[in-house]
Amino acid sequence: MTVSNNMQELDGLPAFDFPDAEAEPEATLPAAGSVAWRVAVDAYDSEEEWESAFARFLKAVDTTEVRALIVGAWSEAYDTAPDEVITAIVAASDRLPSLRALFVGDITYEECEISWINQTAMAPLINALPQLRSFGVRGGQSLDMTGIKHEGLRSLTVETGGLDADVVRNIGAAELPALEHLDIWLGTSWYGANTIVADLDAFLTGARLPALKSLALRNSEIQDDIAAALAGAPVVARLETLDLSMGTLGDEGAEALLGGQPLTHLKKLDLHHHYLSEPMRERIRATLEPAGVVVDLSECESARNDESRFTAVAE
Incomplete structure (x- = not known):
């Protein structure tokens, strides 16, 4: 068996995909605290880096109300660790005072098989979010x-x-x-x-x-x-x-x-x-x-x- 589907919820909140860069700018977004926000980019040949998508997310959403965040695929997850992803979230930690749940690596087998997902040190991320109550990570390659x-x-x-x-x-x-x-x-x-x-x-x-x-x-x-x-x-x-x-x-x-x-x-x-x-x-x-x-x-x-x-x- 492989991981076939993206997460449907996190911490009791339904998952919602933050729109990609090509989406209509006037697209209606749900209330910031009502969903678990999934920020992701194409796993192969992405035209946008994950941290750029996250920067758009920070501008579009009232981040003070965000309760759950799902890190989906970053570009070339089979070959690249999410160091820049973690750096971006840590840098924005003061803008996420209500964040209670965080999952890193919601990646399906079509994007990258679980044993090929590159990971990195998680302590800088977990320790930077004292308000966090739930943390999850997928992928053991280079996980620290x-x-x-x-x-x-x-x-x-x-x-x-x-x-x-x-x-x-x-x-x-x-x-x-x-x-x-x-x-x-x-x-x-x-x-x-x-x-x-x-x-x-x-x-x-x-x-x-x-x-x-x-x-x-x-x-x-x-x-x-x-x-x-x-x-x-x-x-x-x-x-x-x-x-x-x-x-x-x-x-x-x-x-x-x-x-x-x-x-x-x-x-x-x-x-x-x-x-x-x-x-x-x-x-x-x-x-x-x-x-x-x-x-x-x-x-x-x-x-x-x-x-x-x-x-x-x-x-």
């Missing part, structure tokens, strides 16, 4: 999450087809005392993933994430190992949602998870896109659903053996 420190961030999402272990450890070292939701797509070794369970220790203990309620460690080829580690992980006892979806989870991992600490306190267990047998699926339902846990076991995949399993999103 070193030095993130934010007192108010509540949601962090990192979507990749293959994430380097250094990035995982740097996320674990971030200072995010208010973070409630963490979603990491670890990916496959075919596209750079090299994380082992030991690299996830900061998330499994939860010691550095005192407010965490929702944990997603997904889209991983080591999903069984992660499930086994979570069976005794201290963080699980205070979670409301646990997400191990989109990966290669099989009966071995599910057996370890069910054999560990109780999961009946969860509100939701998301396992969609999995390799679980029917008896195991029934056992999970029988164990958790009577306690009121919502269990997502959709997208049951089949494989000849463990080696032929695949993650939901890779290239």
Whole structure:
């Protein structure tokens, strides 16, 4: 599976594409705070750079009311990191006092496959927006999450087809005392993933994430190992949602998870896109659903053996 569609919403607001330079100048724009604004240019041979489109956006919209911003494609995202994009947003940070949600890299596979999206250091951007509550990024190529420190961030999402272990450890070292939701797509070794369970220790203990309620460690080829580690992980006892979806989870991992600490306190267990047998699926339902846990076991995949399993999103 690939990322086929642009985001439809961000932070509860419907996405709206800021018009390109060729649009009618009198085009009616929605109220600044009523939508999540997507600013994007053509991924190939664009006649306008992203930062130029953003400059038009700053002139056309009452930016003091903007609550959500989606960074779509920048020119040659498969070959160029968004350093100028980040510089432009940081420079305008004082003009975005109401910005609460920001996503960098809302790029579909037709524009650039997820594992080919070039990224860069995100700390200068995140740290420059103290009012931010939700941040997301797509693409793991050259992604750098070193030095993130934010007192108010509540949601962090990192979507990749293959994430380097250094990035995982740097996320674990971030200072995010208010973070409630963490979603990491670890990916496959075919596209750079090299994380082992030991690299996830900061998330499994939860010691550095005192407010965490929702944990997603997904889209991983080591999903069984992660499930086994979570069976005794201290963080699980205070979670409301646990997400191990989109990966290669099989009966071995599910057996370890069910054999560990109780999961009946969860509100939701998301396992969609999995390799679980029917008896195991029934056992999970029988164990958790009577306690009121919502269990997502959709997208049951089949494989000849463990080696032929695949993650939901890779290239």
